[in-house]
Amino acid sequence: MKQINTYIDSLFTKQDDLLKEVLESIKENGMRNISVSPSTGKLLTMLVSISGAKKVLEIGALGGYSGICLARGFGSEGTLTSLELEENYAKLANTNLSKGGFSDQVTYLTGPAIQSLEKLVAEEKRFDFFFIDADKGNYENYLEYCIQLAESGALIAIDNVLAGGTVADPDAQPKRHTEFMKQFNQTVANHPQLESVLVPIGDGLTLSRVK
Template sequence: MDKDIFKKVDEYIGDLLGQEDEVLKNTIQSLDQAGMPQISVSANQGKFLQVLMALGNVKTVLELGTLGGYSTIWLARALPEDGKIITLEIDEHHAEVARRNIAKAGFSDKVKVRVGKALDLLPQMEADGEGPFDMIFVDADKPPYAEYFKHALALSRPGTLIICDNVIREGKVLDAESTDERVQGVQRFNQLLANTLQVTATILQTVGAKDYDGMAIAVVNRAN
């Protein structure tokens, strides 16, 4: 099947249900202006995250991987008045761009951008007793996805929704001999997800403007 149909259908769905306003469009444009990669979620994926937030009555979100704040804005728009987001970004330049975009969207009071390696920040959050979070969205560097997931569990409660993006890698996860660290990272994560009895989880294959990939969705189990 021609891949172009995936993009056209994505645009069709977006025009109906996931429209980008000027704030979101300008956020995407700001990445080019700042020399940043165009690797944000698609508009439809942003809307999908909002639907999941509504289903889970989400008030607190932890995001790993801010980039320019595009996904953060989608998440913030689904928060209730007393909701909050903590988003972690390793690159100070990216974080500054994100802060500007988040401010323009009107969410500086609800969103806190923290700069540093997530594998340094997350243990400190645990030690400080932060959380538990209602939802954790992981869309960061792929090699340590398994470690991110372990920390996500530590910052969760029964019912917490954990979402990890880009876990199929255009089907490259099927290659057991892959030397790509990103593929190896999500392979380790996917196997850990399958072996973690603490969650009920699945992986959805995704196609569209972002080509072919997949998104893991896990819910921390409630006590029997």
């Protein structure tokens, strides 16, 4: 998986000064770099752009790497609402999004994402693109909230669904993370309100269209 991703990244992603700065800022702040892969980021930009989405919701901001990729897809016309547990991560992501020229278009809601999602549901907010990339144990909950908040035809992108390839490896050591993901992938694949496919890019990105 690593070899294939290195090959794809080297062919299809170019040196990007802003994203490089984001990764440096993550390192400088002593945070672990668990941002999306360069090609996953590029795919997110293309998906937002192709779908014409203008109201994007992200769950899991870290340093703003995926946030910038999503915002690049909607350019000057869209908005990004990003949910992040850690106040200092959201602050860093906000600084990085500002460097990209998106300061007026992004809102960070800090604290446990479930609480923020409850609030958005209560406010009857609607979104046309979602990116789920936070604590894996809550993925099923996040998915249901996203469906509730979705406009018809909205796209939900979900990262890390291959769990490093372990979901498809019969010899993999049994791990909680793998089991969560296997269960989650079953749920998505059979969900009556979704039409989905799993793209094996980065650590696996599922794309679900809300019917």
